[in-house]
Amino acid sequence: MSKLVDIKGLTKNYESITALYNVNLELESGHIVGLLGPNGSGKTTLIKILCGLLHPTSGSVQVDGHDIGVETKSVISYLPDQTYLDGNMTIRDIFALFVDFYRDFDINRAFNMLNILKINPDAKLKTLSKGNKEKVQLILVMSRRAKLYILDEPIAGVDPAARDFILNTIISNYDPSATILISTHLISDVESVLDDVIFLQYGQIALHASVDEIRSREGKSVDALFREVYRC
Amino acid sequence: MLGKLLKHEFKATWKYFLAIDAITIVLGIIAGIVGYAVAGKIDDFPPTLIILLTLGLVGYIFALVSASVLTTVFNVVHYYRSLYTAEGYLTFTLPATTTEILSAKMLVAVIWQVIMALSLATSVFFLAGSFFLYGTVHGAIDIQEFFGDFWYGIMEMLGIAGVFGTLRYIVSVIMSIVFNMLIFFFSISIGQLWQKHKILGSIIAFFVTRFVMGIFSFVVNMMSGAFGMLLQNDTDPGRYFSHTTVVSLLISVVASVVMYVASIWITDKKLNLD
Numbered sequence: 001m002s003k004l005v006d007i008k009g010l011t012k013n014y015e016s017i018t019a020l021y022n023v024n025l026e027l028e029s030g031h032i033v034g035l036l037g038p039n040g041s042g043k044t045t046l047i048k049i050l051c052g053l054l055h056p057t058s059g060s061v062q063v064d065g066h067d068i069g070v071e072t073k074s075v076i077s078y079l080p081d082q083t084y085l086d087g088n089m090t091i092r093d094i095f096a097l098f099v100d101f102y103r104d105f106d107i108n109r110a111f112n113m114l115n116i117l118k119i120n121p122d123a124k125l126k127t128l129s130k131g132n133k134e135k136v137q138l139i140l141v142m143s144r145r146a147k148l149y150i151l152d153e154p155i156a157g158v159d160p161a162a163r164d165f166i167l168n169t170i171i172s173n174y175d176p177s178a179t180i181l182i183s184t185h186l187i188s189d190v191e192s193v194l195d196d197v198i199f200l201q202y203g204q205i206a207l208h209a210s211v212d213e214i215r216s217r218e219g220k221s222v223d224a225l226f227r228e229v230y231r232c
Numbered sequence: 233m234l235g236k237l238l239k240h241e242f243k244a245t246w247k248y249f250l251a252i253d254a255i256t257i258v259l260g261i262i263a264g265i266v267g268y269a270v271a272g273k274i275d276d277f278p279p280t281l282i283i284l285l286t287l288g289l290v291g292y293i294f295a296l297v298s299a300s301v302l303t304t305v306f307n308v309v310h311y312y313r314s315l316y317t318a319e320g321y322l323t324f325t326l327p328a329t330t331t332e333i334l335s336a337k338m339l340v341a342v343i344w345q346v347i348m349a350l351s352l353a354t355s356v357f358f359l360a361g362s363f364f365l366y367g368t369v370h371g372a373i374d375i376q377e378f379f380g381d382f383w384y385g386i387m388e389m390l391g392i393a394g395v396f397g398t399l400r401y402i403v404s405v406i407m408s409i410v411f412n413m414l415i416f417f418f419s420i421s422i423g424q425l426w427q428k429h430k431i432l433g434s435i436i437a438f439f440v441t442r443f444v445m446g447i448f449s450f451v452v453n454m455m456s457g458a459f460g461m462l463l464q465n466d467t468d469p470g471r472y473f474s475h476t477t478v479v480s481l482l483i484s485v486v487a488s489v490v491m492y493v494a495s496i497w498i499t500d501k502k503l504n505l506d
Contacts, residue, residue: 014504015427051325053505070233074327084321086244086314093243100236101326 004029004148004179005050010059012045012203019045020203023059029147030176032193034222035183037200038230043183044081046200047152050181051078064147074102077146081153081183083133087126091119091136102144110143113169131162138166142173149180155189163189187223197222199229233328237336244314248306249344253351256299260355263292267362272370292359296352303348307341308416312434316424320505330500338417338492345409392477404481411484415441418491421498441491449483 005027012020020042027033037043048054049061052068063072085094091114098105114121117139119132128136138154151170155163163186171193174180184190197214199207206229211222218225270277270285277285314323314337323333367373387393392401419441423434456479 048505053321053324053503055501055503070327070329073325076325078321078325080318080321082318082321084318086319089244097240100240101328 003027004064005181006060006062008060010046010049010061011057012042012049012054013057018203020049020056023203023205025198025205025208027148027179027181029179031195032174032180032182034187034190034194034197035181035200036185036187036197036222036226037206038185041200042203043200044152045203047078047150047181047183050148050150051076074104075147077102077141077144077149079137079141079149079151079154081156083125083137085125085137088124090122090124092121094125094136094140095121098140098144104145105140106143106145109173110139113139113143117165131158134158135162135165135169138169142169145175145178147178149178151180151182153184154182155184155186167193187226188221191222194222199226201229234332234336237326237328237332238340241336241340245306245310245340245344249303249347252299252303252306253347256296256348256351256355257358259292259295260358263289263355264358264362267359268366271363271366272372296355300348300352303344304413304416307344307413308420311337311341311417312420312431315499316420316430316505318505320503324503324505330503331496334417334496334499338413338495341417342410342413345413346406349405349409400477400481404477404484407481407484407488411488414488414491414495415445418495421495424498424504425502445487449480452479452483 003026005025007023007025010020010023010025011018023042023046035043035046045054049056050063050068050072052073061068064075066072089097095105095107095110098110099107111121114136117132117135119128119136125133125136134154138151141149141151149170154170155166158166167190170180170182182190182194191211194211196210197207198205209217214220214222214225220228266285266288274282274285313319315334324330326333364373368375384393387397392398415438419438420434422437422441423430423432426433453476457476
């Protein structure tokens with residue numbers, strides 16, 4: 001397996017607050033990885049650095065052999081934890097934008113998924129319900145043939161039916177040669193699809209192991225271990 | 233990539249700006265038609281009609297000012313929203329450099345401002361043209377005389393006479409638009425350095441930048457105007473402005489370059505979307 005993400009000695013400070021401290025992490029291609037941790041543990045900071053939305057204070061970050069930049073942005077498909085598209089755009093316009101900027105965007109796949117959901121492609125994004133907005137954003141992200149998918153809280157704030165759709169979309173569109181990094185609090189919902197988990201605590205990696213390893217070594221589920229590690 | 237960014241920037245904004253520009257020009261055409269119809273007859277009108285016409289003219293001027301302000305506000309809000317709010321998560325994860333992203337947004341904003349300036353000029357041209365047309369048709373204005381000494385005198389006083397002067401004036405107007413828009417963009421970038429209250433930070437940065445640039449330009453222009461007149465032994469105070477035009481242009485070019493580079497650097501190195 002090739003090294004897709006290579007992070008060495010990563011530290012990120014916000015003035016006097018250290019969000020990440022000396023993080024070392026390697027991710028290989030072909031895994032679904034859960035990035036887990038309580039609020040303020042550094043998950044979003046790590047994701048933002050991988051996506052080029054933040055600069056590290058020190059350390060190096062490489063994706064697919066490149067420092068963060070235009071090359072890495074073209075192989076990362078990122079789903080933020082909020083609506084990030086212009087509400088005045090129609091879904092068709094947004095698809096056109098993705099076709100223009102991402103060579104790996106499969107527009108037929110996107111329209112097929114939209115068709116299954118019976119969402120009108122000529123509808124403006126602002127006219128859709130919160131759940132449908134989330135689904136459209138997920139369709140955009142999963143219709144790319146990216147090397148690394150980064151999904152920040154993809155199932156937070158949606159009803160259980162929408163949650164099932166989102167997880168099914170992730171699994172059914174998953175290219176086994178790619179890696180998916182999922183940040184979430186809802187561990188029990190995603191545990192069944194994860195290969196590996198990363199526990200972040202106080203800006204450092206507390207655990208990086210495969211789900212099978214945790215189950216055999218600890219004799220408990222990832223959800224149970226998470227509750228134990230982060231007990232208040 | 234810059235081409236694609238420009239394309240989508242125009243696509244995202246054209247409806248609003250073209251609507252404002254079209255309204256501006258249509259208002260000028262209406263004002264021109266009314267102007268031609270009432271020219272030379274004002275003295276015969278009842279007071280109520282004169283009041284109505286005056287209100288109409290005031291409304292027209294107010295509409296032009298509003299159109300100009302609205303264009304600038306929309307440009308600034310769109311720039312801020314597409315870069316530094318949640319929309320920035322898409323903008324800054326596109327496979328393009330920060331320089332390309334910001335340049336595309338700045339360039340499109342300046343183009344819309346230039347088109348607005350042209351729309352305003354066209355609108356006023358229709359109104360002024362209607363009176364000019366009326367005057368020439370009814371023999372009140374001699375075209376040769378008007379475009380002779382009178383027009384040239386005004387142009388010369390402003391230092392924009394001749395082909396070179398006109399070109400210099402056009403470049404100055406465009407540069408002034410670039411400079412003014414860059415103050416907004418630069419201030420927004422400075423506001424991003426605040427951990428909280430980023431909008432407040434941008435507003436403070438805007439007024440500080442405006443104040444500093446205003447003082448600096450005033451002092452340099454005063455000196456260049458005075459020195460220019462002294463060096464050329466020019467005693468006509470009406471020609472004072474012709475000596476300051478080039479210096480103003482140089483100041484706006486240098487300041488614009490500095491603000492452009494600083495905006496990109498700050499965004500590239502200090503970006504932190506909430």
